[in-house]
Amino acid sequence: MAAVEARMEELKVNGTKEEDTVTPWEVNTTSATGIDYDKLIVKFGCKKLDDETIARFERITGRKACPMLRRGMFFAHRDFNLMLDRKEQGKPFFLYTGRGASSGSLHLGHLVPFIFTKWLQDAFDVPLVIQMTDDEKFLWRDMKVDEAKKMARENMKDIISVGFDPEKTFIFNDFDYMCPSFYENIVKIWKVVNANQIRSIFGFTPEDPMGKTAFPAVEAAPCFASSFPHIFGNRNDIPCLIPCAIDQDPYFRMARDAASRLKFAKPSLIFSTFLPALQGAQSKMSASEPNTCIYLSDTPKQIKNKILVKPGTSPVRFERLRLELT
Amino acid sequence: MAAVEARMEELKVNGTKEEDTVTPWEVNTTSATGIDYDKLIVKFGCKKLDDETIARFERITGRKACPMLRRGMFFAHRDFNLMLDRKEQGKPFFLYTGRGASSGSLHLGHLVPFIFTKWLQDAFDVPLVIQMTDDEKFLWRDMKVDEAKKMARENMKDIISVGFDPEKTFIFNDFDYMCPSFYENIVKIWKVVNANQIRSIFGFTPEDPMGKTAFPAVEAAPCFASSFPHIFGNRNDIPCLIPCAIDQDPYFRMARDAASRLKFAKPSLIFSTFLPALQGAQSKMSASEPNTCIYLSDTPKQIKNKILVKPGTSPVRFERLRLELT
Numbered sequence: 001m002a003a004v005e006a007r008m009e010e011l012k013v014n015g016t017k018e019e020d021t022v023t024p025w026e027v028n029t030t031s032a033t034g035i036d037y038d039k040l041i042v043k044f045g046c047k048k049l050d051d052e053t054i055a056r057f058e059r060i061t062g063r064k065a066c067p068m069l070r071r072g073m074f075f076a077h078r079d080f081n082l083m084l085d086r087k088e089q090g091k092p093f094f095l096y097t098g099r100g101a102s103s104g105s106l107h108l109g110h111l112v113p114f115i116f117t118k119w120l121q122d123a124f125d126v127p128l129v130i131q132m133t134d135d136e137k138f139l140w141r142d143m144k145v146d147e148a149k150k151m152a153r154e155n156m157k158d159i160i161s162v163g164f165d166p167e168k169t170f171i172f173n174d175f176d177y178m179c180p181s182f183y184e185n186i187v188k189i190w191k192v193v194n195a196n197q198i199r200s201i202f203g204f205t206p207e208d209p210m211g212k213t214a215f216p217a218v219e220a221a222p223c224f225a226s227s228f229p230h231i232f233g234n235r236n237d238i239p240c241l242i243p244c245a246i247d248q249d250p251y252f253r254m255a256r257d258a259a260s261r262l263k264f265a266k267p268s269l270i271f272s273t274f275l276p277a278l279q280g281a282q283s284k285m286s287a288s289e290p291n292t293c294i295y296l297s298d299t300p301k302q303i304k305n306k307i308l309v310k311p312g313t314s315p316v317r318f319e320r321l322r323l324e325l326t
Numbered sequence: 327m328a329a330v331e332a333r334m335e336e337l338k339v340n341g342t343k344e345e346d347t348v349t350p351w352e353v354n355t356t357s358a359t360g361i362d363y364d365k366l367i368v369k370f371g372c373k374k375l376d377d378e379t380i381a382r383f384e385r386i387t388g389r390k391a392c393p394m395l396r397r398g399m400f401f402a403h404r405d406f407n408l409m410l411d412r413k414e415q416g417k418p419f420f421l422y423t424g425r426g427a428s429s430g431s432l433h434l435g436h437l438v439p440f441i442f443t444k445w446l447q448d449a450f451d452v453p454l455v456i457q458m459t460d461d462e463k464f465l466w467r468d469m470k471v472d473e474a475k476k477m478a479r480e481n482m483k484d485i486i487s488v489g490f491d492p493e494k495t496f497i498f499n500d501f502d503y504m505c506p507s508f509y510e511n512i513v514k515i516w517k518v519v520n521a522n523q524i525r526s527i528f529g530f531t532p533e534d535p536m537g538k539t540a541f542p543a544v545e546a547a548p549c550f551a552s553s554f555p556h557i558f559g560n561r562n563d564i565p566c567l568i569p570c571a572i573d574q575d576p577y578f579r580m581a582r583d584a585a586s587r588l589k590f591a592k593p594s595l596i597f598s599t600f601l602p603a604l605q606g607a608q609s610k611m612s613a614s615e616p617n618t619c620i621y622l623s624d625t626p627k628q629i630k631n632k633i634l635v636k637p638g639t640s641p642v643r644f645e646r647l648r649l650e651l652t
Contacts, residue, residue, distance in 0.1 A: 135509075135513050138517065139513065139516065145514070175510055175513075176506050177506075179504065180501055180503075183461075183501065183509070187464060187465065187471075187501075187537055188471070190465065190536040190537030190540055191535050191536075191537050192535070193535070193536050194532065194534060194535055195531075195533075195534065195539055196532040196533060197536075199532065204521075206520065206521040206525065207520055207521075207522060209517050209518070209519070209520055210515075210519045210521055210523075210540065210543065211513055211516030213536065213540070214516055214536065214540035217536065217540075
């Protein structure tokens with residue numbers, strides 16, 4: 001704790017530049033070198049994924065860590081060691097990740113957690129649940145339920161193409177899956193979290209639609225095994241490991257707190273950095289700004305145009321992309 | 327409007343005594359003669375159920391109004407006339423009522439809306455849905471989900487015994503019924519109502535569990551036909567008529583407002599007074615205070631003890647009960 005406080009103090013002293021913005025809805029920095037992830041680790045109170053943990057992972061799974069781990073693309077965690085303990089002891093756990101579909105197709109940035117999750121599923125050989133938050137997109141955007149469902153469905157195809165184990169993977173969208181077991185966990189979370197806490201975690205205002213304050217429990221509920229009775233029965237002592245971009249951490253800080261109060265297994269997390277926009281490291285690839293990203297549905301010609309280096313300009317876009325992905 | 331304002335002004339002038347308290351969670355007055363229902367009509371902005379409307383009801387259904395209507399036990403409404411229009415024109419509508427089970431058995435006060443609803447179902451010959459809000463009770467009280475479900479189940483038996491048409495009645499508890507169609511309507515309501523509105527309607531504070539602010543949409547969703555696809559398909563143009571005690575009005579004021587925004591059929595309401603506690607008209611029969619009520623599960627001896635007039639005391643309890651119920 002003393003070390004954390006010292007680092008906070010240091011950041012405060014050096015903190016003349018504006019804070020990076022990292023929320024589930026916005027990722028931006030004024031720095032040309034991109035988000036300061038070390039600062040984010042301190043701010044969010046998670047842990048750096050150190051070499052020792054990666055070495056332990058390799059020992060336990062008998063696999064060489066994938067490039068995304070070795071090169072620091074997944075850079076931080078909460079209680080990742082507890083999942084390694086369970087793997088070592090042969091105790092069950094599962095993987096949980098997800099996506100709020102806001103475009104017809106995934107872009108390269110979206111793919112990062114899924115490619116890594118597939119790799120983790122292979123290494124750990126455990127069940128995986130993938131949540132498509134079409135209800136979230138309906139609440140946040142000006143779209144109809146059917147459009148949100150359709151977008152989730154289109155995105156599911158891209159996600160499935162990553163090659164998860166079909167026997168051990170359950171992919172669902174909230175609108176179509178909602179059922180008594182899922183709802184029961186949502187209501188249990190609603191009982192132990194109050195509106196003040198939601199507001200301080202997510203920054204919602206009282207003018208926001210009710211759904212925004214109700215929704216975080218819907219993203220938190222799949223952390224608990226009994227939301228999936230067809231996989232885990234009514235057990236709530238099987239924890240999950242969540243690979244995700246670090247902007248999703250607020251949901252799971254809330255879920256971990258709720259887990260403690262409900263005496264459910266606490267989720268662990270492993271966090272990725274953001275794939276920078278083609279235009280530069282100040283923002284991530286964002287579906288709401290199509291020119292910042294390369295979509296899986298882009299044609300070779302479209303991709304060429306997006307990364308084309310015009311004569312006399314710097315080849316920075318292509319170089320950055322090559323460095324990030326190879 | 328001018329008449330309403332004049333009446334408000336009059337109430338203000340005469341309003342030296344404290345306000346009656348009528349919320350979904352509390353019904354109390356300082357007046358020995360009980361709640362001032364005329365004042366409540368003005369405060370809530372609903373309409374008095376006048377003789378003309380009752381006469382029209384009798385003409386259209388060909389039935390003599392039941393004692394609960396004739397004697398003013400159901401005393402106010404919102405758009406009841408629109409349902410009479412639909413009956414006259416042969417257009418479909420349905421009845422919706424419900425109960426939040428907080429005791430193992432119903433008391434006489436709880437029975438009032440159900441007895442009346444059965445009578446309305448016979449007169450109108452329409453489908454009826456009955457919601458048991460076990461999720462609400464779990465959120466508001468110190469109980470487990472299973473206890474809340476069990477209480478709902480016990481109460482269902484009492485409700486079924488009232489004798490609804492089994493072919494046209496669907497009774498459900500929220501925890502067990504929650505499904506995509508029901509959830510979709512909840513999310514739609516969440517999108518058009520904000521936290522400020524919920525707080526001003528229900529008086530919740532930011533310290534209340536999140537579930538309290540999320541729940542009103544769960545009580546409002548059965549107003550919309552598509553919450554029951556096995557009965558109405560995905561139609562949202564079939565309105566419902568809700569017979570209930572007037573303390574439930576805040577939920578349905580919110581539902582009517584949401585209906586307008588969502589372009590769904592607006593629910594109509596018909597409101598009952600409260601059955602006074604055995605101790606006097608200052609409060610209603612309340613399950614949280616067992617001695618104020620007679621339960622369906624009470625033995626003849628228990629009932630006798632509750633209403634027994636000891637020598638030398640006034641026979642007021644028994645007399646009041648006789649007047650209310652016969």
